[in-house]
Amino acid sequence: MSIAERYQRLRSRLSELGGAGVRLLAVSKKQPVEAIAALADLGQRAFGENYLQEAVPKIQALQARKLEWHFIGRLQSNKCSEVAEHFDWCQSVDRLRLVEGLGRGRSRQQRPLQILLQVNVDGEVGKGGARPEELGALADATAAHPSLVLRGLMAIPAPDPDLGRRSTAFAALAESFRQLRSAHPQMDTLSMGMSEDYPEAIAAGSNMIRIGTALFGARV
Structure with a gap:
């Protein structure tokens, strides 16, 4: 099945689910520039990348297309400035050090970086994401920074x-x-x-x- 066929099938499924207002983020990690460009040709604008070193060449190669890039991977504090420079959104903010680093790294000549706070909704050990009780302080710090915009949760x-247990986790995040x-x-x-x-x-x-x-x- 081609990318175009998968894209149209997914769009049809979203319509069936009443998801007309649901934004689709295409997760393009490990995908070549050509595949991203093919999806962009179909009208997809927002793409998510997990790995900074892989993402930056893609962003630069496709710069003329004016796509929207989301960082969705585990973020190390020493990579904040690069994420702030190259991405439009960061969906994996889970501690104050990242808020501070992203804010410092975002140029005043750029639009503010859009931020989602990542939540460890199942309490998994060693997994990224803030605990629910930490969200208030993180949200306050993000909202107070002039270079950042607090948009929500991930x-x-x-x-x-x-899937019933996953639904319980989704309900807790909501x-x-x-x-x-x-x-x-x-x-x-x-x-x-995600897909499943x-x-x-x-x-x-x-x-x-x-x-x-x-x-x-x-x-593969």
């Missing part, structure tokens, strides 16, 4: 063949989003759901899904 639930939004009403983005579980995520309130395999096919 999570990657623990892999589980039981509740954290509602609570935090009462103090930060500008928040408008809840990023959850996006219908459940949308049912729980997601308005941004991160799709790789269902668009590009399985990586």
Whole structure:
């Protein structure tokens, strides 16, 4: 199946789910520039990358297309300035040091960097993401920085063949989003759901899904 066929099938499925207002983020890690360009030719504008070293050459090669680039990988504090320089969004902010580093790294000549706070919604040991009780301080710090814009929350639930348990995690994140939004009403983005579980995520309130395999096919 071609990229065009996968893209149209996914768009049709989103319509069936009532997801007309759901933003599609194409996860393009390990994909060549040509595949990203082919998807962009179909109208896809937002792309997510996990690895800085891989992403920057792609961003530079496709600069004329004016695409929107999201950093969605685990972020080290010493990489903040490069992420702030090259990306439009960062979806993996989970500690204050990253807020400070991204804010310092974002040039005043650039538009503010759009920020999602990553939540460790299942409490997995060693996994990225803030604990729910840490979100208030992170949100306050992000919203106060002139070079950053707090847009919402992101999570990657623990892999589980039981989609019911993933749905429970999605519901917990949606509740954290509602609570935090009462103090930060500008928040408008809840990023959850990937190729294998996006219908459940949308049912729980997601308005941004991160799709790789269902668009590009399985990586070899």
